[in-house]
Amino acid sequence: MSSSPVSSPIYGTFARADVRFERGEGVWLIADDGRRYVDFAGGIAVNSLGHAHPHLVEALKAQAEKLWHVSNLYEIPGQTRLAERLTEATFADRAFFTNSGAEALECAIKTARRYQYVNGHPERFRIVTFEGAFHGRTLATIAAGGQPKYLEGFGPKVEGFDQVQFGDEAALRAAIGPETAAILIEPIQGEGGIRVVTAQFLRMLRELCDAEGLLLVLDEVQTGVGRTGRFFAHEWAGITPDIMAVAKGIGGGFPLGVCLATEEAAAGMTPGTHGTTYGGNPLAMAVGNAVLDVMLADGFLDNVRDRSLQIKQSLAGMLDRYPDVVSDIRGEGLLLGVKTVGPNAALIGEGRKAGVLTAPAGDNVVRLLPPLNITADEVREGMERMETAMAGVSATAPALKSA
Numbered sequence: 001m002s003s004s005p006v007s008s009p010i011y012g013t014f015a016r017a018d019v020r021f022e023r024g025e026g027v028w029l030i031a032d033d034g035r036r037y038v039d040f041a042g043g044i045a046v047n048s049l050g051h052a053h054p055h056l057v058e059a060l061k062a063q064a065e066k067l068w069h070v071s072n073l074y075e076i077p078g079q080t081r082l083a084e085r086l087t088e089a090t091f092a093d094r095a096f097f098t099n100s101g102a103e104a105l106e107c108a109i110k111t112a113r114r115y116q117y118v119n120g121h122p123e124r125f126r127i128v129t130f131e132g133a134f135h136g137r138t139l140a141t142i143a144a145g146g147q148p149k150y151l152e153g154f155g156p157k158v159e160g161f162d163q164v165q166f167g168d169e170a171a172l173r174a175a176i177g178p179e180t181a182a183i184l185i186e187p188i189q190g191e192g193g194i195r196v197v198t199a200q201f202l203r204m205l206r207e208l209c210d211a212e213g214l215l216l217v218l219d220e221v222q223t224g225v226g227r228t229g230r231f232f233a234h235e236w237a238g239i240t241p242d243i244m245a246v247a248k249g250i251g252g253g254f255p256l257g258v259c260l261a262t263e264e265a266a267a268g269m270t271p272g273t274h275g276t277t278y279g280g281n282p283l284a285m286a287v288g289n290a291v292l293d294v295m296l297a298d299g300f301l302d303n304v305r306d307r308s309l310q311i312k313q314s315l316a317g318m319l320d321r322y323p324d325v326v327s328d329i330r331g332e333g334l335l336l337g338v339k340t341v342g343p344n345a346a347l348i349g350e351g352r353k354a355g356v357l358t359a360p361a362g363d364n365v366v367r368l369l370p371p372l373n374i375t376a377d378e379v380r381e382g383m384e385r386m387e388t389a390m391a392g393v394s395a396t397a398p399a400l401k402s403a
């Protein structure tokens with residue numbers, strides 16, 4: 001068995017960068033050696049309002065002094081309030097709170113299957129998903145994502161997920177059978193490499209689901225809560241799902257997820273059919289409500305769209321100047337991807353040296369996920385550092401240049 005030397009009691013599941021952060025302020029992360037980094041990794045699209053946002057800190061502190069946890073045996077007013085606000089602002093009528101994205105997906109999958117079951121179709125339990133998808137790391141969600149690298153060695157793949165090529169309508173139609181319950185898709189594949197599903201394709205999915213009696217389930221764990229410049233990414237396509245999984249940005253750094261559904265889709269989720277100990281606990285609800293206080297304010301999302309344009313223009317210049325480093329720019333809002341010519345790890349590493357943090361994604365993409373409240377000056381600072389990083393990669397990869 002090959003293994004790295006035992007230097008840490010922590011599972012060896014993560015390839016961590018050798019840096020330790022002590023505190024954060026907005027878009028900045030400060031390491032234990034005093035170095036300041038512009039944080040465009042954002043805890044992987046989680047720190048939607050940057051670090052230590054005063055309104056979030058205040059909400060968490062105030063709740064911490066009152067009540068942490070009671071369980072779902074009792075009414076939790078903050079939970080009802082957050083559910084009311086989320087259902088008010090979206091297609092949904094019902095919410096189930098979780099601690100993570102994968103759990104929100106588990107709830108979404110169970111809700112879809114249960115809907116078919118209570119509507120006289122117990123045979124309909126299969127869900128069609130797309131190649132390159134990422135839905136989490138539980139046994140069911142790795143089966144839904146279908147990526148061999150995440151499935152290998154973990155026993156039989158959970159039954160009931162049929163994967164088709166990204167964007168392939170013919171394959172999708174062929175995959176739908178008498179046992180199909182739902183279609184599950186990310187409006188933009190995040191981990192998969194910022195691959196954008198067209199509005200036209202999403203509208204086709206909505207029509208197909210309606211025609212076939214299937215539920216449309218969206219995974220907006222990464223794309224949701226303002227990330228693309230709308231409250232949820234599907235709004236750009238003018239459609240609504242039946243069920244939607246949300247997490248990451250909604251907690252701004254506090255573990256929080258939610259499964260949202262229409263009244264009809266959630267009707268089968270009666271007492272005892274699903275549950276959670278921590279989900280919707282008072283601390284998480286206080287933070288979730290505080291995030292919405294900021295995000296649902298008039299004009300908040302305008303900044304996401306403006307800063308997105310600013311970054312895209314800046315990246316377009318870099319695409320021209322460093323064709324040996326960058327081959328494509330993609331994404332919406334502040335969910336942006338830079339496809340690299342060489343390994344994406346090289347640009348991420350040079351970025352860290354230059355003082356800007358970014359996150360890897362599949363398809364050799366580097367993700368830029370700044371806080372949604374970032375200012376124009378902070379974008380400029382981060383992009384200057386990105387430019388330095390690209391120059392660094394360019395200098396260390398002369399072979400590519402002459403090719």
Ligand SMILES: *Cc1c(COP(=O)(O)O)cnc(C)c1O
Nearest residue numbers: 100101102134135136190221222
């Ligand atoms: C991160 C992510 C998940 C999983 O969320 P966890 O909180 O890590 O369980 C699921 N779907 C998408 C699209 C994600 O980006």
